[in-house]
Amino acid sequence: xxxxxxxxxxxxxxxxxxxxxxxxxxxxxxxxxxxxxxxxxxxxxxxxxxxxxxxxxxxxxxxxxxxxxxxxxxxxxxxxxxxxxxxxxxxxxxxxxxxxxxxxxxxxxxxxxxxxxxxxxxxxxxxxxxxxxxxxxxxxxxxxxxxxxxxxxxxxxxxxxxxxxxxxxxxxxxxxxxxxxxxxxxxxxxxxxxxxxxxxxxxxxxxxxxxxxxxxxxxxxxxxxxxxxxxxxxxxxxxxxxxxxxxxxxxxxxxxxxxxxxxxxxxxxxxxxxxxxxxxxxxxxxxxxxxxxxxxxxxxxxxxxxxxxxxxxxxxxxxxxxxxxxxxxxxxxxxxxxxxxxxxxxxxxxxxxxxxxxxxxxxxxxxxxxxxxxxxxxxxxxxxxxxxxxxxxxxxxxxxxxxxxxxxxxxxxxxxxxxxxxxxxxxxxxxxxxxxxxxxxxxxxxxxxxxxxxxxxxxxxxxxxxxxxxxxxxxxxxxxxxxxxxxxxxxxxxx
Numbered sequence: 001x002x003x004x005x006x007x008x009x010x011x012x013x014x015x016x017x018x019x020x021x022x023x024x025x026x027x028x029x030x031x032x033x034x035x036x037x038x039x040x041x042x043x044x045x046x047x048x049x050x051x052x053x054x055x056x057x058x059x060x061x062x063x064x065x066x067x068x069x070x071x072x073x074x075x076x077x078x079x080x081x082x083x084x085x086x087x088x089x090x091x092x093x094x095x096x097x098x099x100x101x102x103x104x105x106x107x108x109x110x111x112x113x114x115x116x117x118x119x120x121x122x123x124x125x126x127x128x129x130x131x132x133x134x135x136x137x138x139x140x141x142x143x144x145x146x147x148x149x150x151x152x153x154x155x156x157x158x159x160x161x162x163x164x165x166x167x168x169x170x171x172x173x174x175x176x177x178x179x180x181x182x183x184x185x186x187x188x189x190x191x192x193x194x195x196x197x198x199x200x201x202x203x204x205x206x207x208x209x210x211x212x213x214x215x216x217x218x219x220x221x222x223x224x225x226x227x228x229x230x231x232x233x234x235x236x237x238x239x240x241x242x243x244x245x246x247x248x249x250x251x252x253x254x255x256x257x258x259x260x261x262x263x264x265x266x267x268x269x270x271x272x273x274x275x276x277x278x279x280x281x282x283x284x285x286x287x288x289x290x291x292x293x294x295x296x297x298x299x300x301x302x303x304x305x306x307x308x309x310x311x312x313x314x315x316x317x318x319x320x321x322x323x324x325x326x327x328x329x330x331x332x333x334x335x336x337x338x339x340x341x342x343x344x345x346x347x348x349x350x351x352x353x354x355x356x357x358x359x360x361x362x363x364x365x366x367x368x369x370x371x372x373x374x375x376x377x378x379x380x381x382x383x384x385x386x387x388x389x390x391x392x393x394x395x396x397x398x399x400x401x402x403x404x405x406x407x408x409x410x411x412x413x414x415x416x417x418x419x420x421x422x423x424x425x426x427x428x429x430x431x432x433x434x435x436x437x438x439x440x441x442x443x444x445x446x447x448x449x450x451x452x453x454x455x456x457x458x459x460x461x462x463x464x465x466x467x468x469x470x471x472x473x474x475x476x477x478x479x480x481x482x483x484x485x486x487x488x489x490x491x492x493x494x495x
Contacts, residue, residue: 010069013048014039019069023059027051030062103131181454188436188456195458200270210263221257228254307362308477309351309463314342315382316349320467326352329465330472345383346390347466350376351475354460359432362463363443363476366403369424370468374400374411375431375438375461390466398464399453401440403427410440410451419450426476433457 010018014035021033027046031039036047036059045052091100091110098112106123116125126134231251238244310326318335322328329349339345364373372390376398381391393400393411400411403424409416428441438453467473 006072010065010072019065022062022065022069024062024065025051025059026053030065033059033061101128102126103128105131184436184454184456192456192458196270203265203270207263207265210261214261214263218257218260224254305358305360306478306480307353307355307360309353309362309475311349311475312352314340315344317344317347319347319469320349322349324474327477328472328474329467331467331469333469343382346388347468348390348392348464350380350462350464354378354462355431355433356457356460357433359430359434361428361430363426363428364465365426365474365476366424366467367472368470369403369405371424371471371473372400372402372411372466373427373429373440373473374398374464375429376464377459377461380462380464392464392466399438399455400464400466401427401451408450410453412453417451422448422450429463431461433461 007018012019012022012032012035013029014031017032019030019032022030023033023036024030025036025046027049029046029048031047039047040053044055092098093100093110093112093115096112096114098114100110100112102111102113102116102120102125103109104111104115104120104123104125106125107120110128111120111125116123228251235244235248235251238247311322311329313322313326316322316329318337318339319331319333320329321332321336323330331347344350372392374392376392380395380398385391388394390400390402392398393402393416394414396413398412402409402411402416403422405421407421408419408424410419422442423444424442426442426444428443430437430439430441432438436454436456438455440450440452442448442450465473
């Protein structure tokens with residue numbers, strides 16, 4: 001047996017090279033260890049005899065065959081050598097021993113000239129080179145399609161990953177919004193619970209006081225009737241006629257007791273406002289405006305009542321000077337006079353108008369930064385507490401937006417949320433009492449929502465302002481704007 005025949009016997013049927021680390025299948029055929037492992041990832045049958053081999057079948061190294069290959073590689077002269085081997089000789093037909101020059105398309109196999117005369121005489125045939133070129137063209141077309149599909153799949157994967165990131169960010173934002181809404185809801189419920197329990201206690205006290213008064217009246221009536229009854233019985237036991245007649249004519253009958261006045265207690269009346277309140281709270285929770293609602297045109301709110309506001313002179317700090325019919329306020333170094341009993345000790349002033357229902361919008365023009373605008377319940381303290389220069393948003397009864405040189409801050413209940421910087425020249429305030437939303441806008445150079453507070457407002461809200469020395473605030477008026485309902489004749493305020 002010559003060297004070429006030995007090399008053919010030691011050739012792997014998968015890579016067509018001399019065995020490297022040969023391994024034996026259960027059927028007895030040998031292959032390169034790496035080749036048969038790679039083959040086993042997709043096929044579970046022997047490449048030569050097609051005998052199945054179980055998944056995970058152990059592949060043992062053929063030690064005898066490995067030893068033969070090592071001896072042949074070490075021997076001098078021609079023989080199998082490591083590295084790329086020369087092209088293999090033309091394969092021959094296993095049936096006729098002739099070169100495989102044709103391809104039978106009907107049976108899908110390579111055949112020799114004798115096969116075409118005998119077994120494949122009526123089959124569709126082609127030269128090997130022609131069939132290969134055709135198959136290569138098909139594979140190149142398939143490769144192009146595969147590359148296009150790969151590009152499309154990569155694009156879709158990138159789109160999916162971006163969408164997943166968006167979902168994750170949206171879910172985080174939504175969770176934060178929902179947590180905020182529930183926190184606000186719990187706070188509103190606790191506050192409303194205290195108010196409702198207080199109202200019930202007051203109504204109970206009034207009803208029990210009425211019942212006690214009526215009880216005391218009836219007890220007095222019973223005592224008078226008992227005395228009258230004893231007097232009558234004493235007269236009936238009187239034996240002296242003269243005494244009986246004289247005293248009986250002096251005894252006058254008692255008048256009727258009068259109707260019973262029941263105490264005023266109505267459970268339906270006590271619970272009447274809670275149903276509407278709970279409906280508002282549900283709307284607050286389900287409101288889709290988790291982010292500040294962007295108004296299409298803050299300067300033209302046809303569906304919102306624009307309010308022409310005025311400052312309340314009695315509330316103004318004595319360093320704040322009002323002008324333009326109480327529509328403008330400026331902070332001067334010199335006081336305009338002694339402080340009034342109702343004026344703020346801080347550099348603050350509130351409006352004469354207040355709102356308890358509906359939706360209202362107003363605008364403010366400022367000369368510079370370092371101003372605060374907000375809304376407050378009537379009980380906002382007028383005197384200074386602590387080092388703060390203003391108290392808007394420092395407690396639970398007010399909400400404020402502080403415009404500073406390097407940014408803005410939204411204040412409520414003593415907590416601040418930092419916001420990006422804005423020009424602060426023209427600002428808008430949208431107060432929606434029905435849905436419990438207070439939104440601040442920057443209107444210059446373009447409409448930009450700044451922050452939205454969510455709350456259940458239970459008492460009248462007054463617009464309130466703070467301004468640093470040298471600053472000026474102007475309440476913007478519109479000729480067509482109306483005062484709140486019921487205030488067309490009296491612009492001094494709502495209560």
